[in-house]
Amino acid sequence: MFLEADLHTHTVASGHAYSTVKELAEAAEKRGLKLIAITDHGLKMPGGPHEYHFGNLVALPRKIGQVEILRGVEANILDTDGTLDLPERLLDQLDIVLAGFHTGTGFDGCSQEEYTRAALAALANPRVHIIVHPGNPEFPIHIEKLVLAAAAQHKALEINNNSFHVSRQGSLPRCQFLAKLARKHGVWVALNSDAHIFSSVGNFARAWQVARSAGITEDQILNLTAARVKEYLGWHRRHPHLDQEGKTWSGSTSQSRAVGV
Numbered sequence: 001m002f003l004e005a006d007l008h009t010h011t012v013a014s015g016h017a018y019s020t021v022k023e024l025a026e027a028a029e030k031r032g033l034k035l036i037a038i039t040d041h042g043l044k045m046p047g048g049p050h051e052y053h054f055g056n057l058v059a060l061p062r063k064i065g066q067v068e069i070l071r072g073v074e075a076n077i078l079d080t081d082g083t084l085d086l087p088e089r090l091l092d093q094l095d096i097v098l099a100g101f102h103t104g105t106g107f108d109g110c111s112q113e114e115y116t117r118a119a120l121a122a123l124a125n126p127r128v129h130i131i132v133h134p135g136n137p138e139f140p141i142h143i144e145k146l147v148l149a150a151a152a153q154h155k156a157l158e159i160n161n162n163s164f165h166v167s168r169q170g171s172l173p174r175c176q177f178l179a180k181l182a183r184k185h186g187v188w189v190a191l192n193s194d195a196h197i198f199s200s201v202g203n204f205a206r207a208w209q210v211a212r213s214a215g216i217t218e219d220q221i222l223n224l225t226a227a228r229v230k231e232y233l234g235w236h237r238r239h240p241h242l243d244q245e246g247k248t249w250s251g252s253t254s255q256s257r258a259v260g261v
Contacts, residue, residue: 005035005223006202008192014040015047017196024201025064031202035226037070037096042085044076044105054090072096076105080114082121091127096233100132101139116142120149126240130190133160135175136168147181156222157187162194164206179214190222
C-alpha cells in the first residue's frame with residue numbers, strides 16, 4: 001500500500017536521531033511521500049530538545065522540495081492526569097501533537113490502571129491528535145478502553161513500524177490486538193515509521209502487515225493521503241470539545257484545510 005504521509009519522524013534535535021529536517025524531507029520525496037510531520041521528543045526526554053526548539057519551529061518552511069512539512073512534537077505523558085511535557089502555549093502553535101510514554105521521563109514502573117488513566121486523559125486533551133506506540137508492553141495500557149475512547153473522540157491510534165524492528169520488544173501481539181479492535185470499532189489508525197534516520201522515512205511495511213491482517217481498510221488509515229491528514233487536523237482544531245458538541249468526522253477528503261490553519 002502507498003501512503004502519502006508519515007506523521008512521526010525525528011531529527012537530530014531529539015538527541016538520539018541522526019538526520020536533519022532537510023534530509024528527512026529529501027528522503028520522503030524520493031519515496032514519493034507528499035507530507036511528513038517533524039515530531040521531535042518532548043522536553044522530559046533524556047537528551048531531548050529545549051523548549052526553544054518548539055518555539056522556533058515557525059522557522060521551518062512549509063514545503064521542502066515537493067514535500068509539505070507539519071510542525072509537531074512527540075510529547076511525553078507524565079502522570080495519570082495526562083499532563084504533557086510541553087507548555088500549552090507551545091502546543092497551541094503546533095500543527096500536530098503526538099503523545100506517548102517513554103522510559104526515563106519520570107513515569108516508569110506504574111500499573112496498568114495508572115497508565116490507562118494517563119493515556120485516556122491525554123487522548124481527551126483537545127491538543128492531542130494521536131496516541132503513539134500504545135502497544136508497548138512496558139507501558140501496559142488497557143487496549144480495549146483506549147480503542148473505545150478513541151472511537152468516541154474520533155482520535156487516531158498509531159501502529160508504529162519501529163516497534164517491530166528496533167525498540168519496544170514484545171509489541172507485536174498487543175499491536176495485533178489493538179488493530180483488530182480498531183477495525184471492529186472503526187477507529188482511525190496512523191501507520192508511522194517513527195524514523196530516527198532519513199533511510200527509515202516512509203517505511204510502513206510491518207505496520208501495514210499488522211493492519212491488513214486485522215482487516216483494517218484504506219478508509220481507516222489516517223495517513224493514506226495528505227489531504228485526509230490535513231482535514232483531520234483542521235476538523236479537530238475547529239471542534240476541540242467533542243463531548244459537548246457531539247460532532248463526528250467522516251474522514252471525507254473533499255474539502256481539506258490548509259496545513260497550519
